[in-house]
Amino acid sequence: MIPALKINNLSFKYHDGTEALRGISLDIKEGECVGLIGPNGAGKSTLLLHMNGLLPEIKTDNPSVFVNGKPVNSKSLELIHRTVGLLFQDPDDQLFCPTVFEDVAFGPQQFGINENDLLNHVGNVLKMVGLSGFEKRSPHHLSGGEKQRVCLAGILSCNPKILALDEPTKNLDPRGRRELIKLLKTIPTTKIIASHDLELIVELCDRTIVLDQGIIAAEGRTIELLADERLMLEHGLEKPHSLKHRHPH
Secondary structure (H helix, E strand, O other), X not given: OOXXXXXXXXXXXXXXXXXXXXXXXXXXXXXXXXEEEOOOOOOHHHHHHHHOOOOOOOOXXXXXXXXXXXXXXXXXXXXXXXXXXXXXXXXXXXXXXXXXXXXXXXXXXXXXXXXXHXXXXXXXXXXXXXXXXXXXXXXXXXXXXXXXXXXXXXXXXOOOXXXXXXXXXXXXXXXXXXXHHHHHHHOOOEEEEEOOOHHHHHHHOOEEEEEEOOEEEEEEEHHHHHOOHHHHHHOOOOOOHHHOOOOOO
């Protein structure tokens, strides 16, 4: 089986010389939901940006990132953007149209959807994220949770095979957070979720990767990994409350 996502010895430096990723290698199987955790500045967002080609690698002749077996490079970018849907940390970075309808319709329009199907399609996606009837609303007047769901609708409207989510619960109140978790559980796509919300990771992800200073510090089954208090503290994290009574094997 070709992995949904394969990363092979990926390193990346920002212009100021900061080494964000140092030789990262990982495989994510189709349909898997994988957590990505670690302290601030560990490289989590940088890694997600490589997954859909928003951050280009330097050595394109010898690519390090493969989506469904295809190398991520300048030739494959359009396909990669369709395949990997990336949800940014801040919804305002992702919303740019005057109405919710236009925001959600933008992706499918780029991919040439028939205008008659578009109305139906956008309606279905908004229903899926619990925003039926929001078509004419301005995204900028919505609550944090509603904005986040419009962004997710915009991604889902392109039918991606992989979802890469960067701190999806960051701006949400408890109800918005619960609704998002419930929604993500219903989406069967392969998911990679970078988050400081470790309870979310426990609820959604079977496997988790701990990233610290640009390297993979640990990986394994979520519950066993996150129940390891010493490991959590070593990487600036806390053992989730729901696992307080569990001891790592």
